[in-house]
Amino acid sequence: MQAFDIKVTLGRTPVLHGVDFTAKPGQVTAIVGPNGSGKTTLLRAMTGEIPFTGRVLLNGEDVAGQKPWQLAAIRGVQPQSTTIAFPFTVIEIVRLGLTAGLSAANTDLPVRALEKVDLNGFENRMYQDLSGGEQQRVQLARVLTQIWQPMVDGTPRWLILDEPVASLDIGHQFTVMDLTRDFAARGGGVVAVMHDLNLTAMFADKVVLMQDGRIAAQGTPPEVLTDATLTQTYGCPIPVNTTPPAGMPFLLPQARMTHVSC
Amino acid sequence: MSLAVGAPSAHAPPMDRRVQARRLTVALSLLLAVTSVFSLAWGASGTSLWGAMADLIAGRELSRLDRIVLFDIRLPRLCLGILVGASLAVSGAVMQGLFRNPLADPGLIGVSAGAGLAAITAIVLGAMLPPAIRELTGNYLVPISAFFGGWGSTLVLYRVATRHGQTSVATMLLAGIALGALAGALSGILVYMADDSQLRDLTFWGMGSLAGATWAKVMAATPIILAALAVTPFLARGLNGLALGEAAAGHIGISVQLIKNTSILAVAAATGAAVAVSGGIGFIGIVVPHLLRLATGPDHHSLLPNAALLGATLLLAADMIARVIIAPAELPIGIVTAVLGAPVFLWILLKRRGALGL
Numbered sequence: 001m002q003a004f005d006i007k008v009t010l011g012r013t014p015v016l017h018g019v020d021f022t023a024k025p026g027q028v029t030a031i032v033g034p035n036g037s038g039k040t041t042l043l044r045a046m047t048g049e050i051p052f053t054g055r056v057l058l059n060g061e062d063v064a065g066q067k068p069w070q071l072a073a074i075r076g077v078q079p080q081s082t083t084i085a086f087p088f089t090v091i092e093i094v095r096l097g098l099t100a101g102l103s104a105a106n107t108d109l110p111v112r113a114l115e116k117v118d119l120n121g122f123e124n125r126m127y128q129d130l131s132g133g134e135q136q137r138v139q140l141a142r143v144l145t146q147i148w149q150p151m152v153d154g155t156p157r158w159l160i161l162d163e164p165v166a167s168l169d170i171g172h173q174f175t176v177m178d179l180t181r182d183f184a185a186r187g188g189g190v191v192a193v194m195h196d197l198n199l200t201a202m203f204a205d206k207v208v209l210m211q212d213g214r215i216a217a218q219g220t221p222p223e224v225l226t227d228a229t230l231t232q233t234y235g236c237p238i239p240v241n242t243t244p245p246a247g248m249p250f251l252l253p254q255a256r257m258t259h260v261s262c
Numbered sequence: 263m264s265l266a267v268g269a270p271s272a273h274a275p276p277m278d279r280r281v282q283a284r285r286l287t288v289a290l291s292l293l294l295a296v297t298s299v300f301s302l303a304w305g306a307s308g309t310s311l312w313g314a315m316a317d318l319i320a321g322r323e324l325s326r327l328d329r330i331v332l333f334d335i336r337l338p339r340l341c342l343g344i345l346v347g348a349s350l351a352v353s354g355a356v357m358q359g360l361f362r363n364p365l366a367d368p369g370l371i372g373v374s375a376g377a378g379l380a381a382i383t384a385i386v387l388g389a390m391l392p393p394a395i396r397e398l399t400g401n402y403l404v405p406i407s408a409f410f411g412g413w414g415s416t417l418v419l420y421r422v423a424t425r426h427g428q429t430s431v432a433t434m435l436l437a438g439i440a441l442g443a444l445a446g447a448l449s450g451i452l453v454y455m456a457d458d459s460q461l462r463d464l465t466f467w468g469m470g471s472l473a474g475a476t477w478a479k480v481m482a483a484t485p486i487i488l489a490a491l492a493v494t495p496f497l498a499r500g501l502n503g504l505a506l507g508e509a510a511a512g513h514i515g516i517s518v519q520l521i522k523n524t525s526i527l528a529v530a531a532a533t534g535a536a537v538a539v540s541g542g543i544g545f546i547g548i549v550v551p552h553l554l555r556l557a558t559g560p561d562h563h564s565l566l567p568n569a570a571l572l573g574a575t576l577l578l579a580a581d582m583i584a585r586v587i588i589a590p591a592e593l594p595i596g597i598v599t600a601v602l603g604a605p606v607f608l609w610i611l612l613k614r615r616g617a618l619g620l
Contacts, residue, residue: 049509072515085362085505086560089279096503096514146514 006054025156025189033210076143080162091123097145113141132167150188161192177203283564290571339475344574349532351573354547359501368533369544371438375445377537380411409534490532498562545603
């Protein structure tokens with residue numbers, strides 16, 4: 001997935017000043033940056049949700065000329081938050097993912113997708129009665145249903161996520177991030193806007209750090225997540241790989257014991 | 263309550279609402295058939311459907327009076343009731359899906375008023391049209407005008423109430439009030455200009471009634487309403503997707519703009535034709551989809567056909583009440599549907615006050 005010279009103006013304020021972006025299939029690409037740096041705007045421009053100038057290619061083809069159903073077959077987008085207009089049940093929401101793509105024939109996918117996001121047994125619950133984190137996982141299950149296979153006929157499909165772990169507890173943050181890793185490992189591409197730098201360091205192959213509508217740095221997590229870069233971008237001294245003062249508890253997702261499932 | 267729902271292992275899994283909805287479709291079809299028979303059998307005159315059927319079976323000729331009552335009064339009225347009831351309920355359901363809001367109803371947000379204004383304009387000023395056009399449109403002039411009136415008001419409303427793909431409920435309801443008031447005022451001016459015979463047409467029409475049902479009206483409304491209803495099955499998937507919001511609907515492969523345009527056209531056609539032949543009959547479009555969503559959920563694949571069936575049944579029932587409650591006089595059916603529907607509307611409003619941010 002490539003984007004060239006993306007410019008977005010909201011109202012009269014320029015929000016993105018000509019951003020070039022590349023994400024490779026088989027990788028998890030994280031977009032990070034302070035609030036208001038243009039992360040979500042970049043994602044929304046690349047998925048065609050807001051007007052922009054520039055060009056976006058998906059698997060080498062310009063998305064501009066493609067129909068919604070063509071794009072839906074190769075790309076699933078999870079929004080940041082979704083309010084649902086009517087009292088749908090969880091399974092009805094997830095089934096909406098079946099309406100597109102090649103998965104449409106396989107009708108046990110919604111149930112399997114719910115299992116993947118650790119929501120088995122939630123099928124007939126009302127979506128509106130769920131907590132924010134549960135709703136977010138329902139939406140992810142819907143997107144997974146839509147693009148179940150990361151590769152179809154040698155062509156990668158894309159999972160595009162806007163803050164997928166924002167309102168999740170730490171256990172489910174792992175559930176979701178493991179899913180993205182698995183999707184990339186099987187050949188698909190993942191692009192995610194992230195706030196959590198620890199999870200980003202753990203799970204991303206490539207990090208794109210944004211600041212004031214421009215890309216401040218990009219590369220592997222060790223290249224981008226350095227004292228100097230973060231301090232400069234976030235405007236606050238953030239030493240990397242430093243233990244806090246003695247006596248203050250801290251827990252890092254990186255310390256997860258991989259042989260114990262959670 | 264959520265605790266009880268949260269323990270599904272203790273009970274058999276709840277039935278798939280798709281199965282329930284299909285059963286409901288069968289039940290509603292039967293109910294409509296039964297109601298239709300009663301509607302034919304019931305009326306102010308002494309004519310009895312059963313007597314007439316006994317006559318027919320016995321090979322006897324029907325009396326002239328019975329023939330007129332059954333075939334020229336009650337049968338067209340039945341057909342019109344079914345068409346109008348189905349139109350109003352389906353228009354309501356489509357509009358609610360489009361606006362992502364259970365309170366959007368053509369009657370409440372000025373679409374019916376817009377259609378009504380256009381219909382009145384056609385009745386009062388239609389005579390000024392060149393004869394060629396009047397010849398061409400014939401009986402269809404009023405329904406066609408109503409269609410364009412409904413279409414115009416829906417477009418204006420959608421433009422006003424929708425920003426960045428999200429529809430504001432407050433703006434929609436307020437714009438609807440403004441639109442309704444404007445259409446009402448312009449209609450008033452036209453009524454003031456009308457001559458005696460036009461006034462009589464307008465009075466009959468404005469009461470919101472199936473009383474003036476004739477085969478000519480049925481024939482004028484049928485093609486427009488059937489065309490509109492025939493489109494709606496193709497909207498079901500799109501309207502379900504729109505519940506996620508416009509952007510998310512696009513991401514699951516729905517041509518959002520196409521769905522919006524088609525929905526608006528279908529609503530305008532169905533509402534316009536219904537208003538043209540029966541005046542303003544309110545609340546069917548709110549009550550029917552709401553009851554069905556409570557029963558089998560908001561999936562438009564079943565909601566739309568079931569709304570057509572229940573809408574038709576409910577309007578026939580309301581019509582029966584309207585014509586027998588103060589027989590031999592007749593209550594305008596709009597009064598009956600308002601008495602039944604307004605409390606339901608208030609109930610939805612109260613229940614969803616928080617969610618709507620009102």
